[in-house]
Amino acid sequence: MPAQFLLNLFIAFLWTTLQDEDELKMTTFFSGFIVGIFIIFLMHRFFGTQFYLRRLLSIIKLLFIFISELAQSSLLISKQILNPHWDLKPGIFTYKTELKGDWEITTLAMLLTLTPGSVVMEVNPEGDMFYIHAMDIEQSKADVMRSITKFEKAIMEVTR
């Protein structure tokens, strides 16, 4: 992976020199760097290693998933709050996660707390069982499960 970064720097350097400007400009170097990212993204499978910005890409992907889930959940919550006949059934259910390590579990718990109909209440000491409070356990449990698996996949892409 450092080889890819060096190659990218080299492409940027070539780009700046081949532009043949009167002075050395940082902006030209940066545009060369971006062109280099493109080239390496197209060629990285020939190196036999993973793309070195893959982690960055998956962080951006996680961010987008998170924003869309947050928008959905706030809509859902405001609908539930403004509903004049409040007859939901709240409850607590468990979820066993496959994620390991402090970072992954903390991230998942934070994302879950901010997304559809769920607040993480407790994580067991081993750190693999979540106790989640859901606003409407019958209706929204399926939704919550769906978004949990989505998040889990995205987090795994970032950390592994």
Next chain:
Amino acid sequence: MSISQMIEFVAVVVIFLGSVMSVISAFGIIRLPDVYTRSHAATKSSTVAVLLSLSGAFIYFWVSEDFISVRLILGILFVFLTAPVSGHLLTRAAYRSKVKLTENSSDDALKEVLFPEDK
């Protein structure tokens, strides 16, 4: 109407949406029956409210005064970091000090783990 005026209008709409969301979440905190459901309103809706109003302010300053405010972005970041943690800790503390769930709650998977003697 020039472009910058239009973008300013968008920023105003975003700030307005943020304030509507914060009113809704305040309603939720008053209206919902117990601590746990209230924490839903407190963590989600108010985070969205703060996010919307801060980003509206960010867009406004960016367009009208050409000023990119890093502090607003930091504010958004820290609200995102702290709101879920505080929500989690509040519900956790409430459950441990035996605050009851509302009456029509259906499922309680935590009880047998934390208070096995109460059965």
